[in-house]
Amino acid sequence: MPPRTSEPSPKRGARQELLEAALGLIREQGYASTSVDELCAQAGVTKGAFFYHFPSKETLAIAAANHWSKITTAFFEAAPYHKYSDPLERVLGYLDFRKAILTGEIAEFTCLVGTMVQETYGTHPDIRAACEASISGHAAAIAADIAEAMARYRIRASWTAESLALHSQAVLQGAFVMAKAMGNAAIAAESVDHLRRYIELLFQTAKLNAKEPS
Amino acid sequence: MPPRTSEPSPKRGARQELLEAALGLIREQGYASTSVDELCAQAGVTKGAFFYHFPSKETLAIAAANHWSKITTAFFEAAPYHKYSDPLERVLGYLDFRKAILTGEIAEFTCLVGTMVQETYGTHPDIRAACEASISGHAAAIAADIAEAMARYRIRASWTAESLALHSQAVLQGAFVMAKAMGNAAIAAESVDHLRRYIELLFQTAKLNAKEPS
DNA sequence: GACAACATACCGACTGGTCGGTATTGTTCC
DNA sequence: GGAACAATACCGACCAGTCGGTATGTTGTC
Numbered sequence: 001m002p003p004r005t006s007e008p009s010p011k012r013g014a015r016q017e018l019l020e021a022a023l024g025l026i027r028e029q030g031y032a033s034t035s036v037d038e039l040c041a042q043a044g045v046t047k048g049a050f051f052y053h054f055p056s057k058e059t060l061a062i063a064a065a066n067h068w069s070k071i072t073t074a075f076f077e078a079a080p081y082h083k084y085s086d087p088l089e090r091v092l093g094y095l096d097f098r099k100a101i102l103t104g105e106i107a108e109f110t111c112l113v114g115t116m117v118q119e120t121y122g123t124h125p126d127i128r129a130a131c132e133a134s135i136s137g138h139a140a141a142i143a144a145d146i147a148e149a150m151a152r153y154r155i156r157a158s159w160t161a162e163s164l165a166l167h168s169q170a171v172l173q174g175a176f177v178m179a180k181a182m183g184n185a186a187i188a189a190e191s192v193d194h195l196r197r198y199i200e201l202l203f204q205t206a207k208l209n210a211k212e213p214s
Numbered sequence: 215m216p217p218r219t220s221e222p223s224p225k226r227g228a229r230q231e232l233l234e235a236a237l238g239l240i241r242e243q244g245y246a247s248t249s250v251d252e253l254c255a256q257a258g259v260t261k262g263a264f265f266y267h268f269p270s271k272e273t274l275a276i277a278a279a280n281h282w283s284k285i286t287t288a289f290f291e292a293a294p295y296h297k298y299s300d301p302l303e304r305v306l307g308y309l310d311f312r313k314a315i316l317t318g319e320i321a322e323f324t325c326l327v328g329t330m331v332q333e334t335y336g337t338h339p340d341i342r343a344a345c346e347a348s349i350s351g352h353a354a355a356i357a358a359d360i361a362e363a364m365a366r367y368r369i370r371a372s373w374t375a376e377s378l379a380l381h382s383q384a385v386l387q388g389a390f391v392m393a394k395a396m397g398n399a400a401i402a403a404e405s406v407d408h409l410r411r412y413i414e415l416l417f418q419t420a421k422l423n424a425k426e427p428s
Numbered sequence: 429g430a431c432a433a434c435a436t437a438c439c440g441a442c443t444g445g446t447c448g449g450t451a452t453t454g455t456t457c458c
Numbered sequence: 459g460g461a462a463c464a465a466t467a468c469c470g471a472c473c474a475g476t477c478g479g480t481a482t483g484t485t486g487t488c
Contacts, residue, residue, distance in 0.1 A: 014434070030333035032246035036478060047479085048435050057478065107336065114391050118332050119244035121394035122321065132395045159408065166392065166401060167385075167408040174388025177328050178380065180335035181346045187380060194373065194381040198412040228468070250444060261445085262469045271444065 014049035022064040023071075027107040031061055031116050031127070058124055061116060065130035068112045069137055076141070087148035088203055092196060094142060098172060099192040102185050109185070110176040139165040153203055164199070171195045229267040231257035236278040237285075241321040245275055245330050245341070272338055275330060279344035282326045283351055290355070301362035302417055306410060308356060312386060313406040316399050323399070324390040353379040367417055378413070385409045 012020075021042035025034045036057055040050050054060040081093025102109050113131035120127040143165035150161055175188035226234075235256035239248045250271055254264050268274040295307025316323050327345035334341040357379035364375055389402035 028336050030244065030246055032244055033333060033337070035476075037476085046435050048483095049433075051479065052432090052434060055479095113395070115332055117395045118329055118391060119247060121397065122242050123247070128395065128397065132397070135392070135395050159404075159411075163404050164408065167405045170388035170392045170402075170405040171381075171385055172388065173391040174384035174386065177332060177387040177391070178349070178384045181327070181331045181342065181349050183335065183342065183346070188384075190373075190377050191381045191384040194378065194412070197373075198408070198415070201412070201415040249442080251442085260469050261471095262447090263467075265445065266466090266468060269445095 014043065014045040015053040017043035017045055018050060018053065018060060019064055019067045022060060023068065023112055024107070026061070026064065027110055027112050027115055031119050058127060061120070061124070061127045062130045065113050065116065065127065065134050069134040072134075072138060073141075076138070087145045087152055090145045091142065091149055091199060094145070095168070095192055095196045095199070099189050099196075102179075102189050102192070106176075106179055106183075106185060109188075110180070111173060114173040114176060135169055139169050142168060149203065155203065157202070164202075168195060168199075228257065228259040228263035231259055232264060232267065232274065233278055233281045236274060237282060237326055238321070240275070240278065241324055241326050241329055245333050272341060275334070275338070275341045276344045279327050279330065279341065279348050283348040286348075286352060287355075290352070301359045301366055304359045305356065305363055305413060308359070309382070309406055309410045309413070313403050313410075316393075316403050316406070318399075320390075320393055320397075320399060323402075324394070325387060328387040328390060349383055353383050356382060363417065369417065371416070378416075382409060382413075 021039050040047050079097050081090050081097050084090045084093055113134040117128055117131035143161045146164050147161035171191055175191040179185050179188040235253050254261050293311050295304050295311050298304045298307055327348040331342055331345035357375045360378050361375035385405055389405040393399050393402040
């Protein structure tokens with residue numbers, strides 16, 4: 001979902017180039033069926049460079065997951081929905097934003113760590129942990145806004161802000177799976193619509209009750 | 215989610231044994247990193263038997279997806295929620311059932327085709343199509359109950375029964391991804407809770423209005 | 429000339445797939 | 459009933475190619 005993958009531009013260094021190549025290729029093909037040679041070819045470097053920077057393919061995957069976290073964090077921090085002062089509007093705005101970026105090739109908007117963790121959770125514990133950290137970190141950012149919205153609108157519910165944030169990530173991950181299965185991005189957008197409607201419903205009655213912001 | 219994988223019991227034939235082995239191994243490791251040799255070992259057959267029954271590894275994957283459809287269709291048709299005469303209760307009962315089977319090892323309750331399609335959608339069109347057919351078939355069964363519930367409670371909404379059924383599958387697929395990432399089945403159950411709450415909210419107001427069932 | 433940052437050539441294990449052969453189970457004709 | 463034949467289901471050694479990983483060589487910079 002960040003900058004559309006660029007060709008091996010000069011002077012970024014083999015490490016960066018490999019990380020960038022990993023984002024593209026692993027999202028297209030998955031971790032297991034993306035070979036080191038393929039990664040090197042895409043990055044425009046040789047195998048020597050690969051193993052100079054990463055002791056193993058698994059290490060690259062972990063580094064790629066961390067790189068993904070950095071990129072997406074910056075990407076979402078720069079997104080327009082942060083301008084809203086109302087935390088609920090920020091949450092809804094976040095979902096509108098996620099829906100809006102569901103364009104182009106499927107591999108361009110799907111999630112690296114969600115894809116990778118499916119194949120590796122049982123066999124590569126360190127990759128799994130890196131993927132979990134990435135998802136949890138992003139979910140925590142959403143949870144903060146949800147928690148603020150719950151406080152503002154005096155929501156007392158059987159669910160927590162963390163739980164709803166995690167659910168929103170589940171919906172997005174699931175939407176990506178469905179888009180891949182159907183070969184169709186529109187199906188993912190509809191799931192985001194449902195999620196948005198759900199959150200609106202959760203806050204609806206409470207919002208009517210609360211007139212004063214604080 | 216069907217019968218906990220059994221050991222290569224005698225006299226089921228190599229083909230069945232291989233199909234069964236595929237369900238287990240691919241859900242644990244994914245398609246690409248499950249080798250033909252591994253499949254054969256798990257099934258207790260030789261490579262000769264493999265390629266006698268399936269012209270290629272890809273063909274086995276397609277057959278496994280179809281086998282999965284058959285198994286899950288039978289499994290859900292036998293589930294207790296069909297006893298309800300109220301279609302909305304059946305939909306909610308379906309969700310309760312899906313939540314209830316979220317036990318044991320992660321690979322035992324996750325979805326074969328959801329896992330497989332992530333790695334193959336871009337590179338193996340025929341596998342993708344088989345996975346899509348499996349998901350769509352299951353979603354259609356849910357959509358029928360949702361449609362009936364919408365008619366019964368006179369829902370006129372901006373969403374369709376099909377869309378909500380597909381969304382429910384997205385939530386489940388996403389819940390599986392999250393469970394794998396967190397190494398934790400409970401997180402999946404919470405997403406199902408959210409989905410259930412959403413559907414209850416969608417039908418809540420309408421249900422109050424409609425006193426007469428038909 | 430020492431070190432970082434690569435490139436090149438290579439290794440052995442493993443991969444999906446092939447192939448000649450065999451055990452078992454009908455089927456057919458006498 | 460039983461010999462002859464044939465189809466089905468399976469075996470396991472083998473093949474060419476690919477895999478992740480290594481060992482060693484080259485080059486630019488301080």
